[in-house]
Amino acid sequence: MKSKIMSPLGVNRCGHKKLNNSPTLKLKKMTDYDKWANFLKPETLKSNLINCGFYISLFESFKDYIVSSVKDFYMTGFDETGYIYSKDYSKVLSKNKSELYASLAWLVESEAIDAEDMANFEKQKKLRNKLAHDMMTCLFENDFDTYVENLTCLMSLRTKIEKWWIMNVEIPTNSDFDNQDIKEKDVVTGSELMNRVMIDILTGNEDEANFYYNEFLKARNN
Numbered sequence: 001m002k003s004k005i006m007s008p009l010g011v012n013r014c015g016h017k018k019l020n021n022s023p024t025l026k027l028k029k030m031t032d033y034d035k036w037a038n039f040l041k042p043e044t045l046k047s048n049l050i051n052c053g054f055y056i057s058l059f060e061s062f063k064d065y066i067v068s069s070v071k072d073f074y075m076t077g078f079d080e081t082g083y084i085y086s087k088d089y090s091k092v093l094s095k096n097k098s099e100l101y102a103s104l105a106w107l108v109e110s111e112a113i114d115a116e117d118m119a120n121f122e123k124q125k126k127l128r129n130k131l132a133h134d135m136m137t138c139l140f141e142n143d144f145d146t147y148v149e150n151l152t153c154l155m156s157l158r159t160k161i162e163k164w165w166i167m168n169v170e171i172p173t174n175s176d177f178d179n180q181d182i183k184e185k186d187v188v189t190g191s192e193l194m195n196r197v198m199i200d201i202l203t204g205n206e207d208e209a210n211f212y213y214n215e216f217l218k219a220r221n222n
Contacts, residue, residue: 039140048139051147052131054202058151058195059128062158063100069165070103112164117157124154148199155195162189
């Protein structure tokens with residue numbers, strides 16, 4: 001499929017970068033010029049490429065987490081052929097042809113997430129597909145106005161599931177937590193902490209981006 005983005009530069013398939021002054025190739029609108037100027041700005045392009053890669057990676061990791069957490073819940077052991085799962089896991093898989101959506105359905109039935117969370121997941125999936133399959137357009141249009149908002153929503157959904165898992169599965173089945181009054185608001189998951197550090201570094205100003213690094217160096221030197 002041919003790209004709809006017209007280049008203002010005389011760049012041919014051989015990589016020649018001679019400026020083409022042909023009137024037919026000149027930009028017709030100032031907005032197009034601004035888009036090209038923004039697209040060709042190295043720091044902006046690098047930042048947007050990092051944002052695309054980070055979001056796609058985060059979403060794929062989230063999908064793997066959903067499937068593996070539910071599947072591991074039904075693991076009963078292992079033998080020479082690999083892990084052994086309870087027959088009840090087949091009931092989970094019967095909820096949907098997709099292992100991912102079957103796992104999500106299980107989480108909904110378990111009241112770990114609700115319809116609003118599922119709508120949020122679909123919204124984030126749509127953005128993931130847009131970034132993955134139409135990245136060039138996103139980069140050219142600099143379509144990242146809601147990036148931080150969507151990234152935060154994706155992280156919050158994973159954190160919600162992780163905390164539900166801790167409060168409803170891990171703590172009740174671990175005798176080390178017997179007779180302890182643990183509040184969900186006091187629970188901080190590993191991914192929650194790491195994701196917060198990464199988003200602060202990616203979206204903060206220079207001082208905020210360097211905060212964790214500088215504090216780490218201070219702690220090491222003390």
